[in-house]
Amino acid sequence: MLAAAEHYQGAALAGDTASQALQEAAFNSALSQYAVQKQVAGAALAAFLPELAASLTDVDLSTDTTLAGVQTYYAGLSDPATEDPFLASWLDQFVASFPALSSEGSDAALQALAAIAAATPSGLTGSARSPQLPMSRIIWSRTLRR
Numbered sequence: 001m002l003a004a005a006e007h008y009q010g011a012a013l014a015g016d017t018a019s020q021a022l023q024e025a026a027f028n029s030a031l032s033q034y035a036v037q038k039q040v041a042g043a044a045l046a047a048f049l050p051e052l053a054a055s056l057t058d059v060d061l062s063t064d065t066t067l068a069g070v071q072t073y074y075a076g077l078s079d080p081a082t083e084d085p086f087l088a089s090w091l092d093q094f095v096a097s098f099p100a101l102s103s104e105g106s107d108a109a110l111q112a113l114a115a116i117a118a119a120t121p122s123g124l125t126g127s128a129r130s131p132q133l134p135m136s137r138i139i140w141s142r143t144l145r146r
Contacts (some may be wrong), residue, residue, distance in 0.1 A: 004030060067121055080113055081106065 004027035011019035077083040081091055087109060094105040 064121075067116075067119060070116055073121070074113055074116060081109055 001115060004023045008020055008023035008027065011017075011023055074080050074084070078088055082088050092110055095102040098105065
C-alpha cells in the first residue's frame with residue numbers, strides 16, 4: 001500500500017494520469033486484501049487468546065517476591081558478570097558481536113544490576129489479570145472486540 005501511494009504521488013508530480021489510475025487500483029487492491037487478512041487475524045486471535053489465558057497461571061501481585069528473590073540472588077554473588085551463567089554468556093556474546101563496545105556492554109550490565117538492587121516493589125495488589133492493571137484490561141478488550 002505504501003509503495004502504491006508513493007508511486008501515485010510520483011505520477012501526480014509527473015502529470016501521468018494513466019499511472020495514477022494504475023497506482024490507485026493497486027492501492028485499493030492491497031487495501032482490500034489487508035481488510036480480509038485483518039479479519040482472519042482477528043478471528044484467529046479471538047480463538048487463541050482464551051486458550052492462552054487458560055494455560056497461564058495467574059500471579060497474586062500482593063505476595064509476589066520475585067524482585068526480592070532476584071535482588072538476594074545478585075547480592076550473594078561477588079561478581080555477577082562472571083558468576084551468573086546467563087549474564088556471563090550474554091556479555092561474552094555482546095563482546096564477540098561488538099568488540100568496540102565491550103566496555104559499554106559491561107557498563108550497561110553493571111548499571112542494570114545496580115538498578116535491580118535499588119528497585120523497590122511496585123506495590124500493586126490483586127492479580128495479573130485484575131482490573132487494577134488497566135493496560136491489561138485495555139489490551140484484552142480491544143483484542144476480543146475485533
